[in-house]
Amino acid sequence: MKSKIVIRNETSGDEAAIAEVIIAAFKTLEISNHTEQFVITALRAAGALTVSLVAEADGKPAGHIAFSPVEMSDGSQDWYGLGPVSVLPEHQRQGIGKSLIREGLSRLRGLNARGCCLVGHPDYYRKLGFENTPGLVFEGVPEEVFLALSFDGHIPQGTMTFHDGFKADG
Numbered sequence: 001m002k003s004k005i006v007i008r009n010e011t012s013g014d015e016a017a018i019a020e021v022i023i024a025a026f027k028t029l030e031i032s033n034h035t036e037q038f039v040i041t042a043l044r045a046a047g048a049l050t051v052s053l054v055a056e057a058d059g060k061p062a063g064h065i066a067f068s069p070v071e072m073s074d075g076s077q078d079w080y081g082l083g084p085v086s087v088l089p090e091h092q093r094q095g096i097g098k099s100l101i102r103e104g105l106s107r108l109r110g111l112n113a114r115g116c117c118l119v120g121h122p123d124y125y126r127k128l129g130f131e132n133t134p135g136l137v138f139e140g141v142p143e144e145v146f147l148a149l150s151f152d153g154h155i156p157q158g159t160m161t162f163h164d165g166f167k168a169d170g
Contacts, residue, residue: 003057005096007103010052010064015044017061018054025063025086035169036084042165043068050080051107055087055096063087065100067108068165070117072136073158080108081162082118101128105149115150117160122147136160 010018022037043049048068055063065085072079082104087096105128108116118125119141122132130147135157138146148155 003062003091003094005062005094005099006056006059007053007099008056010049010054014054014061015041018052018064021061021064021088022084022086024088025092026084028089033169036086038168038170039084039166040064040066042168043163046163046165048163048165050111051104053100053104053107055091055100057088057091057096062091063096063100065097065104067104067116068163070163071161072156073161074156076114076154076156078112078114079156079160080113080116081160081166082116083120098128109151114152114154115148115156117146117148119145120147121145138162 018040019037022040026036043066049066050069051067053065054061063086067080067082070079070081085097085100105116119138122144125147130149132143133148133155136148136155137143138160
């Protein structure tokens, strides 16, 4: 039986539950440095969580997604980074992550954002409209796992830099 999923804005008091979801979601992921919960804490402290959504399954947090501003070396404005997106292991492969992503992108569009970038699995994110973008790079990351989605048809050129909160490691 599928749980009823409700997606809502993060609210005050969600911090510990969000951290637990993130830790559990990334616990067995070998490519993770297991610092994602610290990234969210740093982004929150810096006021850089432009969109922070919680997915509840049967009234309990089961997933989380964050979007924060990024810098483009060509000066393009109103671009955001997606990540991390986290779903409790027992709720994975039920569409919660995709629902969080779609709702977050919708909210970004509502803020007149121009686009969104991420580092992630190309096959998964291409299904959601993201593409590898010649001319736009995230230094130090293989180009096949850096993807972007333009909302207005313009793709910045040069390098993208995530918010300094992504450097948090505890």
